Amino acid sequence: MADARDDSRQRYYSMGMSVRRIIIAALATDRTIGHGHGLPWQVPAEYEHFLRTIAGQTVIMGRKSWEIFGADLTSDHNLVVSRTGEVRGATWARSLEQALDTAICFGKTAFIAGGASIYEQALAAQWVDDLYLSIIPGQFEGDAWFPCFPATDWVVVRREEREGYTFVHHRRRR
Numbered sequence: 675m676a677d678a679r680d681d682s683r684q685r686y687y688s689m690g691m692s693v694r695r696i697i698i699a700a701l702a703t704d705r706t707i708g709h710g711h712g713l714p715w716q717v718p719a720e721y722e723h724f725l726r727t728i729a730g731q732t733v734i735m736g737r738k739s740w741e742i743f744g745a746d747l748t749s750d751h752n753l754v755v756s757r758t759g760e761v762r763g764a765t766w767a768r769s770l771e772q773a774l775d776t777a778i779c780f781g782k783t784a785f786i787a788g789g790a791s792i793y794e795q796a797l798a799a800q801w802v803d804d805l806y807l808s809i810i811p812g813q814f815e816g817d818a819w820f821p822c823f824p825a826t827d828w829v830v831v832r833r834e835e836r837e838g839y840t841f842v843h844h845r846r847r848r
Contacts, residue, residue: 694783695774695801697793698727699820700808700839706816707790712742714814717838724787727806731783734773739788740764751780755792770795794821804831805844 700720701707708714729748737756744752744763752764753773760766767773770792777784785806786796796802798821805828807820828844 693732693778693781694803695777695796696783696785696804696806697796697802698724698785698787698806699793700724700810701820702810702812702814702816704813705819705822706814707788707793707820708818709814709816714816715810715812717808717810719837720808720810720839723808723836723841728785728787731785732777732780733785733787734767734770734777734792735787736789736792737761739792743787749785750782751777753777770801771799774801790818790821797821797823800846803846805842807842807844809840809842810838811840 699707700713700715700717702715706714725746725748730750732751732753733747733749734753734755735743737754737758740752740754740756740761744754753767753776754761754764755767755770755773757768765776767776770786774784786792786802805823827847829847830842831845832841832843834841
């Protein structure tokens with residue numbers, strides 16, 4: 675018997691109305707992704723990679739991530755998931771599911787860019803096909819972590835050592 679996640683996920687594939695959905699994240703070796711009101715590391719090459727990758731595309735993120743990164747984004751369309759109401763400078767969505775539905779209208783790759791609860795929802799509902807993870811070496815003090823995901827559900831497509839981080843592209847097994 676299919677569960678609700680299967681039904682909602684199927685919508686994104688029906689009638690060709692779909693866009694690529696990719697989680698993009700920088701995380702430390704211990705899965706830390708945030709501390710206070712920002713990142714617990716300074717790796718300019720990784721942040722430049724992030725901005726180049728999302729340029730001209732659609733970005734979906736939570737309100738706190740928007741407050742931290744919104745001014746820097748190079749994306750054409752920014753969707754912010756927030757229960758508290760509209761957000762200045764972005765399209766507001768009440769849920770990740772609503773944001774993904776809206777992203778289809780733009781017809782561009784939808785990058786899910788945090789925070790922790792948004793990543794967790796996207797992985798749990800199986801709404802993403804790829805993970806673009808920048809692994810920052812070391813352990814950092816933090817208050818937000820990237821969720822665990824079963825490695826058996828994913829295959830590593832590409833792994834590259836870069837200046838200050840390792841880029842790993844995972845693709846969901848079908």
